[in-house]
Amino acid sequence: MAGRPARPGWQPDIDTARCTGCGWCVAACDRHLLSLEVVNWKKYSTLGAADLCTGCSDCAVKCPFHAISMRRS
Numbered sequence: 001m002a003g004r005p006a007r008p009g010w011q012p013d014i015d016t017a018r019c020t021g022c023g024w025c026v027a028a029c030d031r032h033l034l035s036l037e038v039v040n041w042k043k044y045s046t047l048g049a050a051d052l053c054t055g056c057s058d059c060a061v062k063c064p065f066h067a068i069s070m071r072r073s
Contacts, residue, residue, distance in 0.1 A: 004057055004058055004061075005056065006055060006056055007070075008054070009055060010053075010071065010073065011050055011053050011071060012034075012047055012053070012059050012070060012071075013068065013069050013071040014044065014045050014047065015067045015068070015069070018067035019044040019063075020065055021038075022064065022065070024062045025045050025060075025063050026045060026059075028058045028059050028061070029058060030058070031052060031054065033050075033052055033053055034047055034048070034059055035048055045059075057070050
């Protein structure tokens with residue numbers, strides 16, 4: 001799945017209410033910008049260095065729970 005073209009100006013928007021913390025999106029990010037975070041015993045994905053994101057949407061495509069949508073930054 002990796003290798004989608006870069007889309008500058010787009011970033012993943014993670015819906016923490018839908019995110020289960022499965023980690024599929026973290027594994028899909030070739031740049032290692034996503035990580036899992038635990039808050040109040042709930043695990044969810046978070047985007048670290050948003051300025052380094054290419055907007056490729058690999059994370060959104062890989063998410064089995066449709067918790068990630070791409071938005072213009």
